Amino acid sequence: MDDLPGDVPGGRRRQEHHRRRERSGADGRLSYVTLTAEGHALIERSVDELLRHQEALLSGLTEAQREDLTAQLHILLASLSPAEAS
Numbered sequence: 001m002d003d004l005p006g007d008v009p010g011g012r013r014r015q016e017h018h019r020r021r022e023r024s025g026a027d028g029r030l031s032y033v034t035l036t037a038e039g040h041a042l043i044e045r046s047v048d049e050l051l052r053h054q055e056a057l058l059s060g061l062t063e064a065q066r067e068d069l070t071a072q073l074h075i076l077l078a079s080l081s082p083a084e085a086s
């Protein structure tokens with residue numbers, strides 16, 4: 001089984017309070033993994049921190065430079081995933 005984020009290699013798990021895993025009653029091979037309220041809060045904090053960091057990285061660029069960067073990144077993304085670009 002693949003480790004989930006927060007899993008320790010070898011099967012031990014940490015930060016169980018961020019997610020809940022339940023086995024399917026119909027098929028014991030199937031597990032459902034959902035975020036707990038604490039897990040959702042962690043995601044929200046992480047996204048907020050990421051957005052603050054992104055703004056700090058781009059703060060030295062003018063609006064025109066940001067638009068140019070965005071256009072260049074779109075070109076790069078399309079070159080990395082040609083099937084989605086067509």
